Amino acid sequence: MNIYFIRHGDPDYATDSITEKGKVQAEKLAEYLKDWKVDEVYQSPMGRAKQTAAYVSSKWNKEPVTLDWLSEIVWGNKGGKPYDSLSPWQLVDAFIEKNKNYPLDESWKELPEFKDNILVSDMEARIKSFDGFLKEQGYERTNNLYTVNAPNDKNIVFVCHGGISTVLMSHLLNIPFFQFTAHIGLGVTSFSKLRISGEKGEVVQAKLDLLNDRCHLS
Numbered sequence: 573m574n575i576y577f578i579r580h581g582d583p584d585y586a587t588d589s590i591t592e593k594g595k596v597q598a599e600k601l602a603e604y605l606k607d608w609k610v611d612e613v614y615q616s617p618m619g620r621a622k623q624t625a626a627y628v629s630s631k632w633n634k635e636p637v638t639l640d641w642l643s644e645i646v647w648g649n650k651g652g653k654p655y656d657s658l659s660p661w662q663l664v665d666a667f668i669e670k671n672k673n674y675p676l677d678e679s680w681k682e683l684p685e686f687k688d689n690i691l692v693s694d695m696e697a698r699i700k701s702f703d704g705f706l707k708e709q710g711y712e713r714t715n716n717l718y719t720v721n722a723p724n725d726k727n728i729v730f731v732c733h734g735g736i737s738t739v740l741m742s743h744l745l746n747i748p749f750f751q752f753t754a755h756i757g758l759g760v761t762s763f764s765k766l767r768i769s770g771e772k773g774e775v776v777q778a779k780l781d782l783l784n785d786r787c788h789l790s
Contacts, residue, residue, distance in 0.1 A: 576730065576763055581601075594620070613731065710724055717776060
């Protein structure tokens with residue numbers, strides 16, 4: 573099974589839509605990907621992702637299915653309002669600038685900057701939904717790997733956001749979210765490809781084939 577993550581076009585966050593520049597980007601992306609063989613398309617419920625999905629899915633003659641857990645991740649101080657803290661990207665950069673280092677493995681979740689932030693619980697809920705989705709597709713999470721219960725050759729596309737894509741891709745690859753965020757930024761209308769393959773009964777790892785490709789904007 574091949575899994576593709578596509579980030580939305582240039583956003584206007586105030587109106588949850590894509591800008592005129594974003595529409596041009598989405599048009600170029602759709603034209604570039606028009607010959608892809610796609611079996612299923614899923615989209616975030618947010619406007620900027622749905623607008624972008626409309627461009628690419630029309631080329632594949634596929635109707636996108638909306639999944640609530642593909643919406644952008646939520647952060648903020650516990651007991652406060654969503655987004656009342658720095659974004660995860662800003663928090664990661666600030667920590668590295670201050671400490672000249674970053675934590676190993678999943679210990680970042682216990683840092684003061686994240687321990688009292690709703691980000692961690694939000695991420696865990698999204699990951700749980702994603703693992704449930706993969707299990708329905710025939711790939712069951714087992715000790716950070718995947719047991720192949722029903723192998724398939726599907727090409728599945730998720731049109732969503734940079735944050736949720738980072739969460740799900742880092743989960744697939746067993747790279748801590750903090751480290752992934754520190755080193756990789758997903759550009760607007762970028763697409764990335766991951767693959768899970770194997771025979772029935774095998775335990776396999778997800779593999780990364782393509783990351784943050786924006787060649788359609790060249």
